[in-house]
Amino acid sequence: xxxxxxxxxxxxxxxxxxxxxxxxxxxxxxxxxxxxxxxxxxxxxxxxxxxxxxxxxxxxxxxxxxxxxxxxxxxxxxxxxxxxxxxxxxxxxxxxxxxxxxxxxxxxxxxxxxxxxxxxxxxxxxxxxxxxxxxxxxxxxxxxxxxxxxxxxxxxxxxxxxxxxxxxxxxxxxxxxxxxxxxxxxxxxxxxxxxxxxxxxxxxxxxxxxxxxxxxxxxx
Numbered sequence: 641x642x643x644x645x646x647x648x649x650x651x652x653x654x655x656x657x658x659x660x661x662x663x664x665x666x667x668x669x670x671x672x673x674x675x676x677x678x679x680x681x682x683x684x685x686x687x688x689x690x691x692x693x694x695x696x697x698x699x700x701x702x703x704x705x706x707x708x709x710x711x712x713x714x715x716x717x718x719x720x721x722x723x724x725x726x727x728x729x730x731x732x733x734x735x736x737x738x739x740x741x742x743x744x745x746x747x748x749x750x751x752x753x754x755x756x757x758x759x760x761x762x763x764x765x766x767x768x769x770x771x772x773x774x775x776x777x778x779x780x781x782x783x784x785x786x787x788x789x790x791x792x793x794x795x796x797x798x799x800x801x802x803x804x805x806x807x808x809x810x811x812x813x814x815x816x817x818x819x820x821x822x823x824x825x826x827x828x829x830x831x832x833x834x835x836x837x838x839x840x841x842x843x844x845x846x847x848x849x850x851x852x853x854x855x856x857x858x859x860x
Contacts, residue, residue: 651683736793739789755804
């Protein structure tokens with residue numbers, strides 16, 4: 641069950657303490673301000689209204705929903721940033737993808753394809769075996785919908801490239817429903833939003849050393 645705490649700013653919190661915040665970002669909301677006055681509303685700005693001094697540690701794509709970790713002071717931000725850089729933060733996502741992916745054994749599988757910037761179509765990314773950075777995603781099937789010809793999957797990004805999960809799934813022929821960047825028109829039209837959600841975040845508390853594991857169920 642998701643925690644009930646809701647701030648006046650509409651930000652829902654999975655965890656709050658003196659050093660960090662774990663917040664739920666709804667789909668369509670930026671993590672940080674963008675360019676232009678119409679892109680100033682974002683998760684970090686809303687968080688700072690409720691928790692002054694809150695600092696960004698990592699981001700989710702605007703279209704992706706789910707758990708986002710923020711720090712409440714610079715030392716926590718530095719320590720948490722180091723944990724992300726050293727791959728000490730464990731993340732899992734859920735997605736619904738086009739087609740029947742995987743068998744019935746719920747085994748984990750790897751997508752190991754290098755990702756590079758698509759400079760001609762920025763901010764898009766592309767699989768590039770010559771220039772791409774090593775990129776690894778683990779996935780397993782959770783459920784199949786034979787009528788809709790879709791699969792619900794769980795994902796673990798081992799690396800953290802921009803758009804990694806979206807690019808990798810599209811590259812193997814199973815784009816995420818509602819993906820307006822990497823899916824074809826039919827797959828885009830199968831959902832009113834990007835069906836990708838950051839459901840699990842586990843890490844060591846940067847000050848107390850406590851092992852924390854937070855969950856937030858997808859609403860799709």
